[in-house]
Amino acid sequence: MPAFGSDNMAGVSPQILAALAACNDGPARSYGADEVSARLERRFAELFERDVSVLLVSTGTAANTLCLAAATPPWGAVLCHPLSHIENDECGAPEFFTGGAKLVPVDGPLAKIDPEALRRKAREGKGDVHAVQPACVSITQATELGTLYTPDEVAALGAVCREAGLLLHMDGSRFANAVAALRVSPAQMSWKAGVDLLSFGATKNGAMGVEAVLCFDPKRAQELAFRRKRGGHLTSKMRFLAAQMEAYLADDLWLANARHANAMAARLAQGLASLEGVEVQPGAEANILFCKLPDGLATALLEAGFYFYADRWAPSVVRLVTSFATTTAEVDLFVAAAQRFVRSPAA
Amino acid sequence: MPAFGSDNMAGVSPQILAALAACNDGPARSYGADEVSARLERRFAELFERDVSVLLVSTGTAANTLCLAAATPPWGAVLCHPLSHIENDECGAPEFFTGGAKLVPVDGPLAKIDPEALRRKAREGKGDVHAVQPACVSITQATELGTLYTPDEVAALGAVCREAGLLLHMDGSRFANAVAALRVSPAQMSWKAGVDLLSFGATKNGAMGVEAVLCFDPKRAQELAFRRKRGGHLTSKMRFLAAQMEAYLADDLWLANARHANAMAARLAQGLASLEGVEVQPGAEANILFCKLPDGLATALLEAGFYFYADRWAPSVVRLVTSFATTTAEVDLFVAAAQRFVRSPAA
């Protein structure tokens, strides 16, 4: 039955599974001293059009919290959107990795931080020993609502950061979906817009379990390596993480997967928007969709075996997430089921 | 060229690779709510002959430090052997995960903690607010020298722990090698001998990257789950960790792999012991071997392309580690090369 619960419910792209098998060929140096890891570092430099330090880890939590820890002293503040994943869904992992820094919410419409609100917050308590010190801004791309920051919007935040002496981190667990939707280059979407540290996600978009910490600030690279080890995130058989990421980037699989996921979300939005009583949230351009459904529809769809989250936001609001593995048939099945209910809810 | 650097230089058992492909079949609940994970919990209960809480993580560092954190308050002491991995090779990960507990060395021959020394240390500073409080004992099985604790030896330490109110953790990154060598049951080697928390390793013995935290103390299980999440070790596509572990346990692959690795180490020991000037360290029964080589031999072998660690212990002492993937041909090649050198070192 179709699952729209999260893109992490999908399996693994066949090309990535094949790469695991392909690199299982005799012994290799451990902890990242292998040849695949070396190739991958060059590949990232090419993709991002500059030297970049690459650390692979197996979860998005690890990628984000390592970045935040490198960017924020224990007495620092991480400025982030109140809807951000790091604020709501990490069981305090950022606080753990930073040694007790504080996440400070900065609001803005559509899950995006407002630059003016950021400018105000970035000055708050600066130099006052009683206050945590703004040190870092973290934005999510694509956001938790499936909306996107344009490169210009990122650059506006980046400018505030530079002005206030803050680092800019991008939680890119869905970076591919954003780049694919906006048709921009990875460089434009990151360091050229002022991003210092990027969590470059792959797991939600077809990998088995690998994310890259990309650090554009050479001064932080060594620190990140020690923090990764201390966090238990230095994998011994690293070649199998590197092989996943290499296959993910090869032949633009990452963009193809993301484009497909985005297209499935658009198809779902279009299908649902045509139904009476369904309100599709505006602004979503990636692979996440929020909808307000008529009374009873969410329950009916769940009972029919569709899987998605329905009980976490406003009443009757559901979140639908598509992935590289979502099929048009699955989308159409879902829309058809919704349509049947809307037409005759009593059934 | 043969690699005896570490068992983590080996690749993945074909059965485990196959299991990854086999479970890549449509969507699944994430974060461990999948069917493979559910089956695995039952499998571990069967294997250990009792209920046990199972948490999968992707590295041994994570498994060990989560156990230590659940067993030790920040003001506590972890009593461990001075040669232990957690003391020497984790860049302070135990200190990070415990919130700053202290590792306190307790010595003993052959990398094994001496029970009498432990009894003394377990009392030191008890109740004194100026002293860290002994809270937990951590032993490595097989040890860092490739030696083994018999179940009776573990039970003797377990008795000291219960007497002093300490928990007993076993770093079992090579648990399979120990169980295979001693021909005992997993239960005998763990909770029946007083072990409260076991890091059940698989990565070094044929998995790609998975370890199980087995917790025999139900009171700590929930805490471990929160700590795992905070540490960034709750994998989203958990089924792929579970599938590795399931295949590892199926048809006793784990024991077969370990027996093979142990046999290769024995063959290596036997071959080298016959050479003049080579001193093979006594007591090693698993898959790690330390040898004192005649002057120049280590360098000659490294230059010939063999891979192993030579520069970390006493002069001319080398460590050789075999794995499930080591072949008799590789062992024999190594011994023959050493033999050639010993016979005519000038060559």
Added chain:
Amino acid sequence: MPAFGSDNMAGVSPQILAALAACNDGPARSYGADEVSARLERRFAELFERDVSVLLVSTGTAANTLCLAAATPPWGAVLCHPLSHIENDECGAPEFFTGGAKLVPVDGPLAKIDPEALRRKAREGKGDVHAVQPACVSITQATELGTLYTPDEVAALGAVCREAGLLLHMDGSRFANAVAALRVSPAQMSWKAGVDLLSFGATKNGAMGVEAVLCFDPKRAQELAFRRKRGGHLTSKMRFLAAQMEAYLADDLWLANARHANAMAARLAQGLASLEGVEVQPGAEANILFCKLPDGLATALLEAGFYFYADRWAPSVVRLVTSFATTTAEVDLFVAAAQRFVRSPAA
């Protein structure tokens, strides 16, 4: 010139200074094993009508953060008012001492947590491994706005805590002011209303630098002692902290001081309320007063040499704090100066 900036700008009660001299009489056991400390523990038991564990520390930050650390695991949440001192003015000390727990705001009028809002928050994320776990509620008495929780209001929060399995901490840096204003017993104001841990302040009310952590939950007492030491808050010459506290409690000095401070605030409120254009914030019953002043008055008073904080809240809003040392002459001088300005602002 009169200082209304904070009650911590005042000096020390003569009786407390005298007690320091009186106990400077030959050697004494250090770290709290002295006779004054022993007497003090009995005195607190008497005052609070039950056994209670007493730990002295020299700052309110230390008292509060030790309580929070004992009540909240690293993956826990401390529920507190958005205006609370621990949330705004401690540079992340609660996060440091708890090992990275999260402070979660729960709102309510007049700086007091609303019980219904608390009931909702106390359930949020319970048992969900992605969410920090509500573990403790912290309330300030008197609040940061100078308002008070009645014993019934505390009890209502205490009931929610017990229902949800949370501990209740009271930041009583101005506990004396609250008890004096409400004419209740210390017991009624604390453990009888469900408080598990009380920061019993003395510094702001006439001591030189001493606060007591009072722990009504015997299970946490030993942990607090170790945490105090680790935090660097176990004073060696403890008798000089104990002597301050003993003198503070003797002959109800603590209540006399607090009554005086409260009376001075009331006199100030009355004087200012009579002036045209001055809005005195309602509800304040202790020694803190917020007022909205006519344009220009705050600046005029500051320029005239009065000391108070004016620039931290809404425009033209000032905070005035009185202490045991504030005199009626000082209050009257301030009111008269304000009156002159109001009558002829051009002057």
Added chain:
Amino acid sequence: MPAFGSDNMAGVSPQILAALAACNDGPARSYGADEVSARLERRFAELFERDVSVLLVSTGTAANTLCLAAATPPWGAVLCHPLSHIENDECGAPEFFTGGAKLVPVDGPLAKIDPEALRRKAREGKGDVHAVQPACVSITQATELGTLYTPDEVAALGAVCREAGLLLHMDGSRFANAVAALRVSPAQMSWKAGVDLLSFGATKNGAMGVEAVLCFDPKRAQELAFRRKRGGHLTSKMRFLAAQMEAYLADDLWLANARHANAMAARLAQGLASLEGVEVQPGAEANILFCKLPDGLATALLEAGFYFYADRWAPSVVRLVTSFATTTAEVDLFVAAAQRFVRSPAA
């Protein structure tokens, strides 16, 4: 009865008590913005012959751990003597304040770190991500055995530190005793010999409870201020800490007190050394004395009411500590009592 347990059993110098009374004169700015604090900063600059950042705290634990935290990242190692106070008597406070750094012992005779041993340890694991990174060396002056580093000996360690890129911290809880004994200037004993951070103790030598963190590295000063606040060590009524320290430095009271304590220890050593069967530990020049006593003598003296520690080192070894408050009469009483026992132990 005379107490030789520790110099922290003594009370407070009369001049220091008087200074507390003298500064209790009307309101003052809190948190160190008062006039006494400002004067004190200038006084320290004069005393140390250079600009220096000064942070007052109320305990030696706080002073030391703040220094270590500023000098050592969480993945760092603090190299210290195995007998050092920070390693043995702080319940893990250094680990807490540094965020989990590791204390690594470096041995040497008479409780002093051997420069060659330090040179070796300073290189160990450098750059290896599996190893904690040597970041800081901490020495105690006077040492825990009452011995002293000469300025040349400190400079030798300082040279190793600079060579290896480590910072040098001096735990000077008995800095006065060392300076007085060696007749050197504070500057010679600290920054001129390569010390970057100095815990300048006063409590053990006549203050009530104040220590100064002196930071000769301007880059660390701001960080220290935030760490102090987070640690709960920013006292609100700071003038009373500053006043203690000001009186301590005035008219060289600190040196006079230290000279007296040292002289009492010398007198005690001389008296005891003349007794048959008593072995006075060589090398002690400050106010701490270790002696091996004839069987039964320690017990007899304790039963006679003298106070000192006897059960923590080798059998029959006792530690005797003198202070500014120790009198010649007390010393002579002790020696006489020992003499009586030695002459007729059966009595």
